[in-house]
Amino acid sequence: MPTVDHVAVAPPTRDSGLRPTPGRTSRLAAALAATPAVLTDSAVLAFALWTVLYHVALPLHLAPSVTFLIWLVVGVALAGVAVVRVVRNSRAATGVIGGAGDDAGAVAAGAERRTPGHPRRWLAVVLAAATVAAVTAGLANTPAGEGMSWWIPAVAGAVAGVGVMLLTRRAWTAGTPVSPDRGPTAAQSAYALVVSGLVALSSLFLARNTPDDVYYVGKSVWVAERDIVPRNDFLFSENVLPGMASLPPTASIEVFAGALARFLGVHAGTALFFLMLPVMAALAVLALWRLTHRWAPRRPLLAFSLAVAYLYLVAGADAALGTFHLPRLHEGKGMFVSAVIPLMWLYLTRWFDGRRRTDLALIGALSITAIGLTTTAAIILPMLVGAAAFAMLTVGHWKAALTAGVVALAYPVGSVVLTQVILGGGTAAGADAAFYDAEYTYRRTLEIGIVGVVSGLALWCGPLLARRGTPALLAAGGTLALSVLLVPGVLELISALSGISVVLWRVPWLLALPTLIGLLCTVELPVRSRTLRAATGGLVAAAAVAVFAVWATPMWSPRSYVEVYDRPVWKMPQQRQAIAFWIKRQDRPDGLLLAPSTIMRASLMVTSEVRVVLPRDFYLVEYDLESQFAKDRLLLAAFADGRVEDISHRSDVAAALDRLEVGTICVYRGNRYARELVPELGFTQFAERGRPGAMVCFRRG
Incomplete structure (x- = not known):
């Protein structure tokens, strides 16, 4: 289990037990502050354990109900051991309390580093290129940008991506002190927990008509009713015809839902939509909170609120990230982009800052969780980790980058390759016709019009707004990677070499875009007035929300293929x-x-x-x-x-x-x-x- 930041507390005093002492109050505050990290890290470890057991059970032909019982017993035992260790360590420490939380004290590598401000001349060039890229990308294929070549935003974006990378690399080397991340306060974590609870509650009342659910939910129903993992086709036949080549049986989330339903004696739909979905919704929001807090140099609550508002207000009928949040979170790929992506960036940030084995273990566990959610992880994770590793290589941390890369990619890539070798097959030839070029890939996820412009500003300016040090450097790596992928011909080349064109439109997922959207309100104007500087964030956030509310399609709109009910419902008409x-x-x-x-x-x-x-x-x-x-x-x-x-x-x-x-x-x-x-x-x-x-x-x- 993850270790915890040490928080100094006052020595205990004698008390009647009716009123908390200062020491007890500090312990409660520390526990509350650590709760989002406890919940998300524990969920990652628990689902990674399930995925490993599921993969081991496949060649042994174990019934899902048996695998579930083994997971339950082993999970409870490991949790008990972790609790005992935490209690023992807290008692052994003098004047400190341990728990699972963000690295408030893990600032070893980044805290003492000194970074300079960005040189104004080069900063102006990069901002100009970023603005051109954002405006032209957002307005392409709109009446205002009719006939515009995609090469204009592509080249401007590439210039901005390279410039951001160079500026953040320079900022890494020397200059003014970096402000370390002190971890969330109890009040901040309480706010995040309340928001996550409200999001979880709202998930019960929204239903999206998603054709893919016949596979995902249908598989859970099959497992719940038959206690068998279908190795072959279960849609057109009774587990007889070959299974879909584009969906090898590496994902474990559908089998987990079916096994849980069978264990509880309820319908798979009930277990998935009424039990699992609210939990996943809360975890996804907490994952977003943790990364936003880690990367935001100031105003983390405002940045987090803007990020959540973005997910709710920018959905629609195509592939916006809001569409893959609550409306499709029960599908593994929805949880992957909404929770795994921000957590991977968070864990990589912590690893490069502190070089702690606990963070490396969480990176490995999260990669297992990712492939247990969707085979898309074997495509997107290499891009994400490669972007982060490249960023660290630019400042000479090749050993840490290589270690993180191996730990993060070994299991997901290896499991998919092994499955393909054993079962044969490949990508679906017919589905490959659904290839989208760079321009349409941008439009599908980052939107068009003024909303696309705001998304582009977050993409190309976000690293300049992130907390100096590792967060800014990793954000720059992600921006550079996506900027290169959006150059015409790059996606076509990857498609020709790999044969995975059916999912290449998901490459924007490698970014934690909602967090970058939130970072827009952390901008600080170079003015002397503290009042004006303080008001800037609120004005930017209000303007962004207004843009999303007026020009985007909200999550609850019928145009998002979503129906809103006055009672909890299954996610189908x-x-x-x-x-x-x-x-x-x-x-x-x-x-x-x-x-x-x-x-x-x-x-x-x-x-x-x-x-x-x-x-x-x-x-x-x-x-x-x-x-x-x-x-x-x-x-x-x-x-x-x-x-x-x-x-x-x-x-x-x-x-x-x-x-x-x-x-x-x-x-x-x-x-x-x-x-x-x-x-x-x-x-x-x-x-x-x-x-x-x-x-x-x-x-x-």
């Missing part, structure tokens, strides 16, 4: 959920279920017992879209959806029903074409559902 449960309760014959596409997708999130014709059409790229396997499913889905124009002959429907051995057909009452044709195909009506979502079901024979 409630009518579809009700219909899926209704179909499950019917006395159905053997064979596949044919229903409207949205209902078939929802059905696998409700139960693995109802096998459907088409879980999701996008996944058919794995099975050759020109095959009879795919054509039959697409044809029948069009029939159930009422898309008559996609059906050439009725005989084609009958033949497809026979080939796929469809046993049940359920269609909406409004689909008159299907309702009239199904009886002619040998099916008999046996169930009917009233409004809303009126539906009629037929069975063969």
